[in-house]
Amino acid sequence: MTVKTQIELARDGVVSPQMQQVAEKENYAPERIRELVAKGEIVIPNNPKFKGPAVGIGTGLRTKVNASIGTSSDICDIKSEVEKALAAEEEGADTLMELSAGGDLDLVRREVLAATNLPLGNVPLYQAFKETGRKYQDPSKLDPEFLFDLIEQQLQDGLSFMAIHCGINQYTIERLRAQGFRYGGLASKGGTFMVAWMDATKRENPLYEQFDRVCALMKKYDAVLSLGNGIRAGAIHDSHDRAQMAEMIINCELAELGRDMGCQMMVEGPGHVPLDEIEGNIMLEKRMSGNAPYYVLGPIPCDTGAGYDHITAAIGAASSARYGADLICYITPAEHLALPTVQDVREGVRATRLATRIGDISKYPDRRENEKMAAMARREMRWDDLEKYLLFPEVAKSIRAERCPENEDTCTMCGDFCAMKKGMEVFEPDIKGDKIYCTKN
Numbered sequence: 001m002t003v004k005t006q007i008e009l010a011r012d013g014v015v016s017p018q019m020q021q022v023a024e025k026e027n028y029a030p031e032r033i034r035e036l037v038a039k040g041e042i043v044i045p046n047n048p049k050f051k052g053p054a055v056g057i058g059t060g061l062r063t064k065v066n067a068s069i070g071t072s073s074d075i076c077d078i079k080s081e082v083e084k085a086l087a088a089e090e091e092g093a094d095t096l097m098e099l100s101a102g103g104d105l106d107l108v109r110r111e112v113l114a115a116t117n118l119p120l121g122n123v124p125l126y127q128a129f130k131e132t133g134r135k136y137q138d139p140s141k142l143d144p145e146f147l148f149d150l151i152e153q154q155l156q157d158g159l160s161f162m163a164i165h166c167g168i169n170q171y172t173i174e175r176l177r178a179q180g181f182r183y184g185g186l187a188s189k190g191g192t193f194m195v196a197w198m199d200a201t202k203r204e205n206p207l208y209e210q211f212d213r214v215c216a217l218m219k220k221y222d223a224v225l226s227l228g229n230g231i232r233a234g235a236i237h238d239s240h241d242r243a244q245m246a247e248m249i250i251n252c253e254l255a256e257l258g259r260d261m262g263c264q265m266m267v268e269g270p271g272h273v274p275l276d277e278i279e280g281n282i283m284l285e286k287r288m289s290g291n292a293p294y295y296v297l298g299p300i301p302c303d304t305g306a307g308y309d310h311i312t313a314a315i316g317a318a319s320s321a322r323y324g325a326d327l328i329c330y331i332t333p334a335e336h337l338a339l340p341t342v343q344d345v346r347e348g349v350r351a352t353r354l355a356t357r358i359g360d361i362s363k364y365p366d367r368r369e370n371e372k373m374a375a376m377a378r379r380e381m382r383w384d385d386l387e388k389y390l391l392f393p394e395v396a397k398s399i400r401a402e403r404c405p406e407n408e409d410t411c412t413m414c415g416d417f418c419a420m421k422k423g424m425e426v427f428e429p430d431i432k433g434d435k436i437y438c439t440k441n
Contacts, residue, residue, distance in 0.1 A: 003048065003220075003222060004222075004262075005046075005219050005222045005262050005263065005264055006018060006019070006037055006043070006044045006046055006222060006264055007037055007038065007040060007043075007259065007262055007263070007264050008262045009037075010034045010035070010037035010038035011038045011262075013034075014034070015030045015031065015033070015034045016044075017054075018044045018046050018054035019033045019034050019037060019044065019054075019056075020033075021053060021054040022042070022044060022054050022055070022056035022061070025053075025054075025056070026056060026060075026061050026062065028060065028061075032060075033056065036058060036059050036060065039290075039291070040255070040259040040264075040265060040290065040291075040292055041058050041059040041290075041291045041292070041293070042056050042057065042058030042059060042060075042061065042293065043056075043057050043058055043224045043264040043265070043266055043293050044056050044057075044224075044264070045057075045095065045119035045121070045160035045161040045223065045224045045264075046119075046160060046222045046223075047119075047155065047158050047159060047160040047221050047222060047223050048221065048222065049157075049158035050119055050120075050158055050160045051117075052116075052117035052118060052119065053117070055094050055095060055118075055119050057094075057095075057224075057266065057293045057295075057326050057327045058291075058293040058326050059291060059293075059326070061326070062356070062360055063321040063325060063326060063327070063328060063356040063359055063360050063363075064094035064095060064326065064327045064328070064356075065092070065093050065094050065095075065327075065328055065330060065349060065352045065353050065356055066093065066094065066095045066096065066097060066121075066295070066327055066328065066329045066330065067084075067085075067088035067091075067093040067095075067096055067097070067329075067330050067345060067348065067349050068096075068097040068098075068099050068329060068330070069081050069084040069085055069088065069096065069097070069098060069099065069112070069340075069345065070097075070098055070099035070100035070101065070108070071100040071101065071102040071103050071108055071339075072100075072101055072102045072339050073101060073102040074102070074339070075102070075339045076100075076102040076103035078103065078104075078107065078108050078111055080342070081098075081100065081108055081111075081112060082111055082112060082115045083342050084340070084342050084345045085098075085112045085115055085116045085118075086115060086116065087342050087345050087346050087349075088118070088345050088346075088349055089116055089117065089118050091345075091346050091349035091350055091353070092349060092353050093118060093330070093349050093353075094118070094119075094327075095118055095119045095120075095121060095161070095327065096112070096116055096118040096119070096120050096121070097120070097121045097122060097123075097163070097329070098112045098113075098120055098121075098122050099122060099123060099126060100126070100127075101126050101130055101189070102130075105126075105127045105130065105131070106127075106153075106157075109122065109154065109157055109159075110157055113157060113158050113159075119160035119161060120158070120159055120160060120161075121159060121160065121161035121162055121163060121224075121226065122154060122159055122162060122163070123162070123163045123164075123165075123189075123190045123228065124147065124150055124151045124154055124162060124164060125147070125164075125165060125189075125190035125191075125193060125194060126189065126190055127150060127154070128142055128146065128147045128150050129142060129190075129193045129197075131146075131150075132146070139193055139196070139197065140196060140197050140200035140201060142197055144206035144210075147206065147207075148206075148210075148213060148214075148217070151164070151214070151217055152217055152220075155217060155218070155220070155221040155223055156221075159221075159223060160223050160224065161223055161224035161225075161226050161266070162218070162223060162224075162225065162226060163190070163226045163227075163228040163268060163295075164207055164214055164225060164226070164227070164228055165188070165190050165191050165194050165205070165207055165227075165228040165230040166205070166207045166208050166211055166214060166225075166227055166228070166250075166251070166254055167208065167227055167228070167229075167230070167231075167247040167248075167250040167251035167254060168191055168194055168195060168198070168205050168207075168208065168230045168231060168247060169204060169205050169208045169250065170198065170204055170205075171246060172231055172243055172246045172247050172250070173195055173198060173199070173243075175241075175242040175243040175246050176195075176231070176243045178242070179241055179242055179243065182233070182234070182235065182238045182241070182243075183235045183237045183238055184233060184234035184235025184237070184238050184272065184303070185234055185235075186231070186234065187232055187233070187234030187271050187272070188228070188229065188230040188231070188232055188271075190228060190230060191228060191229070191230020191231055191232075192230070194207075194230060195230070195231075208250070211254060211257065211258075212261065215257075215258050215261045215263040216261075218263050218264070219261065219262055219263045222264070223264070224264040224265070224266055225258055225263055225264065225265050225266070226265075226266040226267075226268055226295055227251040227254055227255060227265065227266065227267050227268055228268050229247065229248075229251070229268040229269060229270060229271070229297060230247065231243050231244050231246075231247040232244060232268075232269075232270045232271040232272075232297060233270055233271055233272045233273065234271060234272055235272050235303050236272050236273065236274045236300075236301065236302060236303055238272070239270065239272060239273045239274060239277055240270075240273075240277060240280075240281070244270065248267075248284065248285065248288070249288060251267050251268070251289075252267060252285065252288035252289035252292070253288075255267050255289045255290070255292040256289065256290055256292075259290075259292075265292055265293075266292060266293045266294070266295045266326075266327070267285055267289050267292050267293070267294055267295065268294075268295045268296075268297065269281060269282070269285060269294055269295065269296040269297060269299070269320075269325065270296070270297065270298075270299050271297050271298050271299060271300060272298070272299065272300045272301075272303060273298075273299040273300070273301060273316065274301055274302075275301040275315065275316065275319060278299060278301070278316060278319045278320055278323060279319070279323045281299075282294060282296075282320065282323040282324045282325055283323070283324075286324055293326040293327065294324065294325050294326050294327070295325075295326065295327040295328075295329070296317070296320045296325040296327070296328050296329065297329045298313040298316050298317065298328075298329065298331050299313065299316040299317070299320060300312050300313050300316055300331065300335075301315055301316045301319075306335070306336045306337055307333060307337065308333060309331050309332075309333065309335040309336060310330070310331050310332055310333045310335070310344075310347055310348050310351040310352075311351060312331070313330070313331035313335070313351070313352070313355075314331075314351040314352060314354060314355035315355070316355075317352055317355035317356060317359065318355040318356070318358040318359045318362075319359065320359065321355065321356045321358070321359020321360055321362075321363060322358075322359040322362045322363050323359075323363075324363070325359075328352055328355070328356055329352075330348040330349055330351070330352035331348055331351075331352070332344040332345060332347060332348035333347055333348070350391075350392060350395075353391060354391060357391060370389050371389075373389050374386060374389035374390065377389060378420065379420055379423070379424065380420075380424065381409045381410065381420060381421065381424075383400065383408075409421060
């Protein structure tokens with residue numbers, strides 16, 4: 001019996017249990033969620049083996065946060081990667097990508113799947129090229145049939161979405177050569193090894209050439225196909241060059257074709273992008289793809305923030321959420337420098353959650369009520385109430401407890417020289433339920 005995908009069910013007029021869950025979590029009418037899933041503007045990663053809560057990504061929904069983990073050839077500690085997965089979930093990540101490139105790749109994936117309740121994704125080209133390299137000492141000997149078999153094996157394990165580099169083709173590579181390559185080189189591991197395979201074999205990308213086969217596999221497991229950004233810029237001076245735009249156009253076309261086949265589709269976006277170009281980038285993706293959900297990697301709006309790139313990326317993420325990105329991949333303080341630790345993962349998720357919150361309350365002004373409640377609790381020095389409205393209440397509580405003020409109504413920043421306390425003394429008789437806005441004639 002063939003299982004229908006979320007987009008196929010929605011087009012049949014069916015509100016699935018997953019759509020119902022998303023509607024309840026996002027405070028939306030279930031029928032509206034169904035309509036947007038049917039259009040391909042919302043996706044719900046939903047491998048049948050996934051038993052966690054449904055996560056909706058797309059138009060009108062809260063901007064979601066993805067955390068990426070995974071081993072490397074230098075550091076391969078499965079227990080640590082599981083700890084990172086659990087830390088990401090604990091900190092409020094919405095999805096997780098397992099991007100291991102060292103050790104027993106099947107075992108790492110399965111251990112993480114068993115440990116987490118988040119929808120899990122990956123990049124199948126990582127394992128395909130790593131295992132080919134181990135077997136033949138040459139990744140360019142990759143057999144496309146092995147790649148397709150591997151994609152299905154990973155889906156059978158329970159992956160709910162995959163970043164697959166379908167938009168790289170010979171035309172894209174020609175653009176790289178014609179423009180004199182790049183200042184920042186290539187940033188995508190999967191994309192770069194596919195480019196190298198195409199260069200060595202003089203063949204077309206099988207993921208592009210057999211796109212219908214990729215979609216058929218994803219449909220079989222109702223997984224979301226995230227069209228990988230394999231030619232994304234690794235430096236702001238390379239942003240929106242001809243190679244990146246060639247891949248973006250192809251990915252947006254493929255998103256439309258995939259939806260027509262009944263496959264849930266996302267488009268992946270750029271890495272390093274100047275702040276002033278983020279709005280235009282998102283506008284292009286939305287317009288060319290028919291509002292397909294946009295999964296943005298960062299973005300990182302400068303190249304000199306290493307060590308604090310979780311902050312660099314949070315600035316880009318806030319802008320991206322503001323202008324319509326739907327899923328944002330976090331960046332940790334270790335980005336560009338080392339494999340992240342568990343604490344790096346926590347900091348990355350927190351920074352990105354904060355950034356998406358800033359973007360969302362700008363994009364959706366009607367969702368600012370929580371900010372008002374937090375401000376009023378702070379004004380009235382209701383510290384216990386304030387914690388209820390904060391994104392990171394435990395962190396705030398810990399900081400306050402470590403530096404306990406002499407007067408519990410205040411904090412050690414101001415002590416008895418407190419603006420809030422003095423302001424309340426002066427204006428408390430004038431406080432109304434809501435501020436009165438008036439204009440002079």
